[in-house]
Amino acid sequence: MTLITEVRLREILDSRGNPTVEAEVRTESGGFGRAAAPSGASTGEYEAVELPPEEAIANARERAVPRIEGQVYAGDQRTVDRTLHGADGTDDFSGIGANVAVAVSMAAAKAGADMLGAPLYQHLGGAFRGDGFPTPLGNVVGGGEHAADATDIQEFLAAPVGAPSVTDAVFANAAVHGAVADLLAERDIPAAKGDEGAWAPSVTDEEAFAIVSAAIESVEDEVGFEIRMGLDVAASELFDGEQYVYADTTRTPDEQIEYVAELASDYDLAYIEDPLDEDDYEGFAELTGRVSDETLVCGDDLFVTNTERLATGIETGAANSILIKPNQIGTLSDAFDAIELARENGYDAVVSHRSGETEDTTIAHLAVATDAPFIKTGAVGGERTAKLNELIRIEANA
Ligand SMILES: O=C(O)[C@@H](CO)OP(=O)(O)O
Ligand SMILES: [Mg+2]
Structure with missing residues (x-):
């Protein structure tokens, strides 16, 4: 292992046109x-x-970078991340900013992989990682x-x-996105795109269900495999x-559970994220008990990639999967801890982007x-195809 010799930080653009933090990590051996x-x-x-990027960068330069440069080994991800926590000194990264922490954590992991001459997924997953590939969930219509x-x-x-493969899945999602555009055009419904590239027509949720179902069916017929x-x-x-x-309309919490349970069975939903408020563990538990084993009920705002919140979910039976967003918790080590706790308790861990993104591909490797x-x-x-195309490359080279 070689020492990290330099951590550089700067502001770059994200996909919404806002500034965000970019980190570069260099090692003694040229990683x-x-x-x-x-x-x-x-x-x-x-x-x-998340702190304003300028502030987060200034904080990290003062408090975190001096503790890392020349002191921490690249490849020793746990120590990199512990050092970030130590420099921050709070339990929610409000000291230096979770945005600067996650950028440094991910850049250090990439430098560690580079130093080993291994792809990032192998550095993070080890020689005995599973040989599966994730099914991409493609956002095709959205609002909120x-x-x-x-x-x-x-x-x-x-x-x-x-x-049958990630590549087929990625192209199928793009085809569904295209089929939605055709159906909207047929119905004379104009639509711009939302933050994540999904169509954002001014339609009711009911109409959106009809359009997305029809688009999925037409692509299923074309590709010959199941799309839910x-x-x-x-x-x-x-x-x-x-x-x-x-x-x-408005729905009480009980009506919301009823509504989502009906949607799950009417549309054979494979995946339902955050069907209830982020404080409603009980409601999540009730809904999870009502849907079939073939439906993932996933906690995003509920769990925020946080092991303490996940532990409460496990105790109460809330959800059966957790969304993993490294920036919600601040480091890759914390994200891995959440994934491990989920696994041990039979919860699936689903990795996710954010609505504001860059060309960074770390989550594909994760x-x-x-x-x-x-x-x-x-x-x-x-910024979405950056990750999808990286998955295609990983599949081709794995
Ligand atoms: O809610 C979500 O799951 C995400 C990503 O799709 O959105 P945001 O990054 O805005 O929280
Ligand atoms: Mg969400």
């Missing part, structure tokens, strides 16, 4: 890694704290916090569960403290390294 922090719009209340005047449900996802539907309800954004407020059943990283758009 190099570069990574950038993503950023959420529908962020969970319990996420690690990701687009104005569109659906209430944040994301309608294509889940090509029957695809998934959702990210992002229900915390709809909840006003008492009820879930939709454009055309999903392969940890044998994740699904990865949620959009269907089209440069």
Whole structure:
């Protein structure tokens, strides 16, 4: 192992046009890694704290970088991440900023892989990682916090569960995205795209279900394998403290459970993320008990990649899977801990992008390294295809 000799930090653009933190890590032996922090719009209340990039960079330069340069070995990811925590001194990264922490953590992992001459997924997953590949969940229609005047449900996802390969799955999702465009055109419904590249038409959720189902069916006929539907309800954004407020109606928590359970059976949903508010462990538990074993109920804002919150979920039977977003918790080590705790307790760990992204491909490697059943990283758009095309490359070379 060689020492990290330099950590450089700068502001770069993210896909929403906002500044974000990029980190570069160099090692004594010439290893190099570069990574950038993503950023959420529908962020969970319990996420690690993202600071304005300029402030996060200044904090890290003062407090974290001197503890890493010349002191920590690249490849020793646990120590890199422990050092970031030590420099931060809080339990939510509000000291230096979770954005700068995750950028440094991921850049160090890439430098570690580079030093070993191994692809990142192999460095992270080890020689005995599983040989599975994640099924990409492709966002094809959406609204919520990701687009104005569109659906209430944040994301309608294509889940090509029957695809024989990642490559087939990636192209199937793009085809569903294209089929949605055709169906919208046929119906004379104009649509721009939301933050993640999904179509954001001004339609009701009901119409969106009809359009996405039809698009999925037509692509299924073409490709000859099973494609199911998934959702990210992002229900915390709809909840006003008492009820879930939709454009055309409101639902009490009990009605929301009933509604989502019906959607799960009517549309044979493979995946339902955040169907209830981020504090409603009980509601999550009830819904999880009601849907079939073939449906993942996933906690995003509920768990925020946090082992303490996941432990509460495990105790109460809330959800059966966790969404893993490294920037929600601040380091790769923390994300791995959440994945491990999930595994030990029979929860699936689904790796995910954020609505604000860069060309960074770390999550593609993380999903392969940890044998994740699904990865949620959009269907089209440069910052999304960066990850999807990386999955295609990993599959081709693995
Ligand atoms: O809610 C989500 O799952 C994400 C990504 O799709 O959105 P955001 O990054 O805005 O939290
Ligand atoms: Mg979500």
